[in-house]
Amino acid sequence: VAAGVPGGVPEARDDATVLWLGDAATGVISLIDQTRLPTEFVRIECRDVPAVWEAIKVLRVRGAPAIGVAAAYGAVLGARTGGLADAQAVRAALRDATTFLRTSRPTAVNLFWALDRMDRVAEAAPTLDGPALLGRLLEEAHAIAEEDRAMCRSIGRHGAELVQPGQGILTHCNAGGLATADYGTALAVIFSAHEQGKPVHVFADETRPLLQGARLTAWELQRRGVPVTLICDNMAAQVMKEGKVQLVVVGADRIASNGDTANKIGTYGVALLARAHGIPFYVAAPSSTFDLSLSDGSAIPIEQRDPREVTEGFGRTTAPVGISVYNPAFDVTPAELIAGIITERGVIRPVVAERIRAVLGADA
Numbered sequence: 557v558a559a560g561v562p563g564g565v566p567e568a569r570d571d572a573t574v575l576w577l578g579d580a581a582t583g584v585i586s587l588i589d590q591t592r593l594p595t596e597f598v599r600i601e602c603r604d605v606p607a608v609w610e611a612i613k614v615l616r617v618r619g620a621p622a623i624g625v626a627a628a629y630g631a632v633l634g635a636r637t638g639g640l641a642d643a644q645a646v647r648a649a650l651r652d653a654t655t656f657l658r659t660s661r662p663t664a665v666n667l668f669w670a671l672d673r674m675d676r677v678a679e680a681a682p683t684l685d686g687p688a689l690l691g692r693l694l695e696e697a698h699a700i701a702e703e704d705r706a707m708c709r710s711i712g713r714h715g716a717e718l719v720q721p722g723q724g725i726l727t728h729c730n731a732g733g734l735a736t737a738d739y740g741t742a743l744a745v746i747f748s749a750h751e752q753g754k755p756v757h758v759f760a761d762e763t764r765p766l767l768q769g770a771r772l773t774a775w776e777l778q779r780r781g782v783p784v785t786l787i788c789d790n791m792a793a794q795v796m797k798e799g800k801v802q803l804v805v806v807g808a809d810r811i812a813s814n815g816d817t818a819n820k821i822g823t824y825g826v827a828l829l830a831r832a833h834g835i836p837f838y839v840a841a842p843s844s845t846f847d848l849s850l851s852d853g854s855a856i857p858i859e860q861r862d863p864r865e866v867t868e869g870f871g872r873t874t875a876p877v878g879i880s881v882y883n884p885a886f887d888v889t890p891a892e893l894i895a896g897i898i899t900e901r902g903v904i905r906p907v908v909a910e911r912i913r914a915v916l917g918a919d920a
């Protein structure tokens with residue numbers, strides 16, 4: 557059970573995506589190993605920074621906000637390796653940890669946003685002794701998790717207003733509770749509409765090559781009793797043409813200041829299909845996913861992943877040995893294809909730099 561630090565202690569639940577168990581000096585991170593879903597629900601414990609880095613890298617924990625939460629707790633694990641008696645050693649170990657964790661995955665800006673927050677805690681409190689600093693760091697990581705929970709609930713409330721009873725809603729990848737501290741972003745919109753009693757039917761793209769849609773989104777929706785039909789990614793156009801989809805909502809990994817949005821590879825194609833069929837395409841994301849330092853999406857770093865995810869995903873070889881493979885994990889959807897961005901502060905619409913600044917304010 558999370559304890560040992562006053563204030564901001566998250567609710568301990570055994571289905572929470574990421575949890576801290578114990579106090580600052582001896583606690584561990586507990587997370588759902590998402591590579592094992594949907595056939596096995598297994599929690600693992602991360603006790604050091606390399607374990608957290610590995611968990612992020614291989615997608616045991618994934619989804620932009622969840623990566624940020626896990627990394628923040630990982631920074632606590634790292635900070636204490638310096639030995640608590642020496643505050644300077646705690647600071648140096650924290651810097652080493654955050655520097656290393658930044659190399660785990662490049663696209664989701666929540667990772668960098670969360671680690672910057674952890675670094676700022678140490679900078680803002682230069683006189684704290686080792687144990688007090690470590691306690692402050694754990695408090696900050698708990699705050700990041702708690703704020704994400706609250707933002708997701710708020711995204712759900714704002715987004716549900718866009719959903720009409722009886723609609724078919726298509727989503728891509730997984731932007732659910734597993735991808736956040738809890739409840740999700742794109743799926744929060746759907747969960748919230750469902751909880752309000754609006755009947756909806758979800759089409760979940762399976763999301764090649766790692767099948768986050770089939771393994772995770774379909775699992776989450778089924779678990780919450782939301783009607784869902786799984787489709788292969790290449791079926792979306794036909795499903796739209798048949799009139800089965802009235803709304804598209806997806807998550808985001810990084811949103812530039814003009815609204816260009818990086819999300820799971822295939823999202824851009826879905827946005828183009830939605831435009832061709834006259835279906836509104838929405839992005840749901842917390843303010844922590846915006847990167848206002850980038851003027852547009854062309855500067856968003858796109859992660860390139862192991863070709864074997866394409867040629868031998870899930871254990872079976874499905875392509876000739878030695879074949880050349882291109883495996884970008886994300887693409888960028890231009891702002892002009894996005895009807896609105898659903899944030900915890902309201903819906904940004906139209907998606908233009910001025911509206912983004914107006915809704916997010918200077919602190920984003």
Ligand code: MRU
Nearest residue numbers: 618619620729731735807808820
């Ligand atoms: O590679 P992943 O599984 O981490 O990609 C996740 C996504 O693209 C999600 O849509 C995004 O992070 C938003 S999660 C609320």
